Amino acid sequence: MRLVIARCSVDYAGRLSAHLAEAVRLIMVKADGTFLIHAESSHRPLNWMTAPCSLVVVSTDEEPDVWTVTNKRGETLTITMLEVLHDSDHDLGVDPGLVKDGVEAQLQELLAAQVELLGEGWRLVRREYPTAIGPVDLLCKDVDGVSVAVEIKRRGEIDGVEQLTRYLELLNRDPLLAPVTGIFAAQEIKPQARTLAEDRGIRCVVLDYDVMRGVDDPDTRLF
Amino acid sequence: MRLVIARCSVDYAGRLSAHLAEAVRLIMVKADGTFLIHAESSHRPLNWMTAPCSLVVVSTDEEPDVWTVTNKRGETLTITMLEVLHDSDHDLGVDPGLVKDGVEAQLQELLAAQVELLGEGWRLVRREYPTAIGPVDLLCKDVDGVSVAVEIKRRGEIDGVEQLTRYLELLNRDPLLAPVTGIFAAQEIKPQARTLAEDRGIRCVVLDYDVMRGVDDPDTRLF
């Protein structure tokens, strides 16, 4: 990874046009070819170019160096290097990568294995039940054999209710399934989302990740 | 901006749990307090903490230094500094900021000036036509005087169809306007969005930015 601190101006031309006036910034060049330009504030880079892309440096006696980074879509990032204040290179090696815990995929997996949390005698028909506009997280049948579509979110917001509503509309057109009711299940459900869901006859269920994981985890099981 | 290259392990506990095994990484500490941890690939940091947040360093003779970064939501980023390979500080000053020349606003402007692209004899009632839940991009009348609400996007996805649907529902409650039909106009329309729109009786129109600009641009005009 190459780290350059330089007084520079930057232009991006691609999906939009953007210009950065002359100032001191960090230019990060990663081993995979990614370019990032950072200032002293904000989480996000001011400008960037994702790999794969190619760098052309134009260097003359009189003019400042100009770096032109181009990708396959024809987008360009042009960096005019007015003054280089620092330039160092570091070999970081390959990163073992991030291990995540608590994302939606795990919630779905856990709930699929414990649909009885939703109701006594319920059973899972399938995960990722397909519809014309995309898969429903879970399709279940309650104890009376009535179909229930379940949308699972980590954070339950209004978009998720809309998503489930679309699925329900489609599923209810299938005479073999109809009537299909809905459950909106999330670790946290925003009041506005709950209001909308209940207004549409969709039941809201708050999931306790630790409890669900505990039931599935032999180490913490009590019996 | 402080740049540290170090062999480290990292844990994040907050909206989810994430763990990074021991490896060499860049730790960037910005003047505003933002922390970013980068590896040799990917545009995005492996881990981060956005300002405002506070840093506590625990340093002992025997154990490696541990940096604990905490924000107001109680999320924590814990960096165990096993070996520091580089540590430098740079004063970048305040950045003049990014100047963007966007596309979306121009699309609305261009289509407003060329509503006849939507249909022969159509006319514009107004841009940003107000409703209780926000303004509709364009309100037009077709050649028969029937109202049409137009939602414009650069990329037409399902959210945009939902947005237009909500507007249409409200506009159709106004007896002076009803019936109001809808047009979903975008440079690119995703199949799923098109399916949903057409299912709801909303017409989809793909906009050609270059052609629309050409008509308006005296330099490229043919007559």
Next chain:
DNA sequence: CCGTAAATGTCGTCG
């Protein structure tokens, strides 16, 4: 490679 949904999304603006 395209399409779809998730994200510690982030970042504005507006109540």
Next chain:
DNA sequence: CGACGACGTTTACGG
């Protein structure tokens, strides 16, 4: 502070 929409969203996953 929360809701909502835009973003050069980026990223992961499946067909």
